[in-house]
Amino acid sequence: MDYRLCGRFNTLRAFYPDELDKSPSIKFHNNGKIKNYCPIEDSGNQECKTDLDKIKAVFLWLFEQNIISRISNLSEDQPKVFITYIIIWLNYILRLKNVNDFKNISEIYEANIKNNTDYINHDTCAKDCNIILKEKTEYTDFKELIEKNECLMNISINDISKFYDAFKILCNMYIDYNGNSSNCEKCSENAIQFVKKYNDLNKDSGITEDSPYYQALSTLSTDYNNLKDKCNDISPFPSIETIKIHVKGSEQKIEQTPAPNSEATAQSPSIGNKLFIVLSIFAAIPFFLGIAYKYSLFGFRKRTQKHHLRENLKK
Template structure:
């Protein structure tokens, strides 16, 4: 997920150049309206790029189906940050952009039929309930989010740089504490949910470091979440661990192997006209024991 956000940041810098946004290449051309002549049109093209990248097909959505709301939250954080860099008709909320570009453009009506209660991109965005939030406040989450993305993208499980991960984790937690102590953010459930999403993905990053055998993992700083929102254990960057996949694969192989032996013996005895019920029962018990050993 994070690599896509960092790719957009590289090709569509999150800063003004000569008081305007600039595309570095033609990556976003297919998402433009009126050739992206204005900054708002460029931002809309970037937003559509994200939506298409993560939700453009059922195959893409399947990769993120357990955490797609977290990804939508991050898209809105990016959108708010970019809008906050320019002047628009209603610069304190997403409402103007929503009315003109999301609600008023056919590109956001791209049909989808694989997300529950959503028939297009617009309805996906509606599910976030973030369109009336203050873009200045949402923008405050951007630096922490980008740092977390850089931490994930720079992670190497085969050759971990644990000291670097610790330094980045310390910086992230400091940014998180600043957000958590901001009176314009705390106490509001919508913003608390964003804090929750960040903290969950941070904890998942720590788990990656732990699995990579970082000896300094106990020194990684903890973060405290607000009690008003229950955080999910599943963040935006969670994928099944290789050990989990391996265990499941071994279980399948053992079961199929045992079944093959069972069928082979059964076939042998049937050829010779013997009925060995006790032998079959014994093999069934062996299969059960194999399952138990694998699960434990």
């Protein structure tokens, strides 16, 4: 994250607000660069008539402004970080504007963005932008940059949109900081608000290391800690908790029973044998008691007969 990226989002809110009760201070089509991404009408003019048209145009504008036109100066990690934030905004605004035609970003991408030549064929770089992207990252073109982030593309719109508030607060911190450590004190209040939002997000019980939720949370925490490190000697920010990765429950572990091994196989007959022995003992008890009873009865009769014999001899 940097203040330039956040500045673009601030500019965006002037002509396409992120709150329903706010009116734009600039007409949407007065931004010529965004208008260039609107559909071409029969008259030959480009115009975004629906919210979906506007959202698609803004997505492409954000992508061009923050990634394509800056690719020569971005670090290796920044393109992926920036696309994460653009997708967070996209999820949030789709939910805000109640666009229910799509379940996730992958669907809107396939239907409206994938084959758009405005970001596939571009001439904003001194040399081919795709070559520069390939030199900096493992991606061969900007289309692949989006599609390779499949983790974020397939998340439910309702799930990822909750990250937008934390992202917006963090962006305000970067704008206040403006690349100058003397501005750190301006960020302190927003830092407290960000930590609260972040810790609330971190309480989600569904965080796993390979989830889009984890990817978004990790991106936010990294950018917060980067700014925190720059301001520590001037205006220390509160620390954030480490991401709580939740291990699957015991029920799921039981379902994923490992293949039998020699130790497990050896233990099973042992338990069975012990059980057989115990049951055999209980089954044998009545049998032996019966024998003992018969033997004692036989002995009792023998003793009685001997007693009568001695009595007769005395007579």
